[in-house]
Amino acid sequence: MTTSDPYLFEFLLRQGDNPLVLGHRTSEWCGHAPALEEDIALANTALDLIGQTQLWLGYAAEVEGQGRSNNDLAYLRDVYDFRNVLMLEVPNEDFARTMLRQFLFDAFQVPWLTELQSSSDQRVSDIAVKSLKEALYHFERSADTVVALGDGTEVSHEHMQTALNYLWPYSGELFGTDDTDKAIEERGIAPLPSSVREAWNVTVSTTLAAATLTAPDDPFAHSGGRTGKRHTEHLGHMLATMQILQRSHPGAQW
Amino acid sequence: MSAQTLTVEQVWEWLEQIPDPEIPVISIVDLGVVRDVTLQDDKVKVVITPTYSGCPAMREIAESITSELAGRGVRQLSLETRIAPAWTTDWMSDTGKSKLEAYGIAAPQAKGEPKRCPQCKSTAVEKISQFGSTPCKAQWRCLDCLEPFEYFKCI
Numbered sequence: 001m002t003t004s005d006p007y008l009f010e011f012l013l014r015q016g017d018n019p020l021v022l023g024h025r026t027s028e029w030c031g032h033a034p035a036l037e038e039d040i041a042l043a044n045t046a047l048d049l050i051g052q053t054q055l056w057l058g059y060a061a062e063v064e065g066q067g068r069s070n071n072d073l074a075y076l077r078d079v080y081d082f083r084n085v086l087m088l089e090v091p092n093e094d095f096a097r098t099m100l101r102q103f104l105f106d107a108f109q110v111p112w113l114t115e116l117q118s119s120s121d122q123r124v125s126d127i128a129v130k131s132l133k134e135a136l137y138h139f140e141r142s143a144d145t146v147v148a149l150g151d152g153t154e155v156s157h158e159h160m161q162t163a164l165n166y167l168w169p170y171s172g173e174l175f176g177t178d179d180t181d182k183a184i185e186e187r188g189i190a191p192l193p194s195s196v197r198e199a200w201n202v203t204v205s206t207t208l209a210a211a212t213l214t215a216p217d218d219p220f221a222h223s224g225g226r227t228g229k230r231h232t233e234h235l236g237h238m239l240a241t242m243q244i245l246q247r248s249h250p251g252a253q254w
Numbered sequence: 255m256s257a258q259t260l261t262v263e264q265v266w267e268w269l270e271q272i273p274d275p276e277i278p279v280i281s282i283v284d285l286g287v288v289r290d291v292t293l294q295d296d297k298v299k300v301v302i303t304p305t306y307s308g309c310p311a312m313r314e315i316a317e318s319i320t321s322e323l324a325g326r327g328v329r330q331l332s333l334e335t336r337i338a339p340a341w342t343t344d345w346m347s348d349t350g351k352s353k354l355e356a357y358g359i360a361a362p363q364a365k366g367e368p369k370r371c372p373q374c375k376s377t378a379v380e381k382i383s384q385f386g387s388t389p390c391k392a393q394w395r396c397l398d399c400l401e402p403f404e405y406f407k408c409i
């Protein structure tokens with residue numbers, strides 16, 4: 001890599017790829033949600049996430065300095081260049097998994113973006129301030145929905161518990177630490193992700209208790225997404241849909 | 255229009271004529287997305303900020319500003335999009351808020367919920383959904399006249 005600041009570039013890809021991949025997954029619900037209000041809410045949530053992506057990847061592209069744009073980064077990279085956590089790329093499956101995933105992610109984003117607001121890097125701070133307002137709004141809805149469905153009917157409860165059992169082993173990757181995280185922490189750009197784990201634990205355990213859901217008692221955590229080492233087989237399929245227009249008609253514009 | 259007579263106030267007045275593409279009853283100035291106007295010789299600089307980071311109207315707003323000012327004889331325009339300080343509903347003008355209500359959209363409130371039904375003015379209202387037809391609105395319902403209405407989210 002010839003980028004002058006590879007750690008910052010890597011860090012920004014991680015910030016941008018999470019909302020990009022979740023935003024695309026969420027947008028898959030457009031026209032398919034269980035109720036009109038949910039359809040609108042999911043589409044708007046996806047829009048916020050894609051908007052945040054534009055800011056993060058826009059800055060990443062500038063830092064990279066290779067003449068690529070945020071659109072190039074989103075639409076012309078391959079699976080192993082993506083730096084999102086695996087939890088966000090697995091299929092939606094059903095409304096239960098979609099909302100529980102949104103909640104587990106929002107519960108991370110809120111304390112995380114709160115920390116990034118005081119980043120030593122002004123651009124990182126500005127994007128965090130803007131994104132946090134939206135993350136708080138998403139969190140309010142996803143936490144409410146998790147409680148309503150978990151503590152709902154027998155059927156909704158079962159769907160939520162199944163979703164939790166499936167997603168739980170993916171949640172630990174949010175708090176990974178590697179050389180990039182350490183270098184970024186040393187420069188005061190962001191704390192280690194593990195520093196917000198306690199806040200996440202408290203939020204998640206409180207909400208799950210209110211939702212009468214039980215998290216699996218197993219510390220195993222899948223990893224490989226945020227480092228790009230090993231994505232699931234699902235990301236390639238997702239990108240095939242997400243990127244087809246730019247792949248087939250390079251440079252196409254609306 | 256000659257460079258001598260062009261003033262910052264004049265440019266603001268022109269910008270006040272540009273409707274928000276999603277809620278055309280209020281102008282982009284009422285909405286608070288125009289943050290700054292400066293003049294250097296006959297070069298106009300306009301700074302805008304998005305309401306929500308994914309606001310799909312930003313491109314249209316930029317295009318409207320460009321064509322409006324070009325139509326007024328501005329030859330050199332530089333448009334800058336700035337995200338900090340982040341847009342807040344506090345920047346919406348009082349004129350903007352009353353125009354919204356007259357149009358049937360409840361104005362943003364610091365409390366996070368609408369003060370009253372924009373149709374019959376009843377204060378008995380309930381939330382239908384946190385989200386609405388655009389990223390900036392939520393859906394509410396009046397318990398007196400039973401009409402659903404939109405509420406401009408407060409951020």
Ligand SMILES: [Zn+2]
Nearest residue numbers: 371374396399
């Ligand atoms: Zn009413």
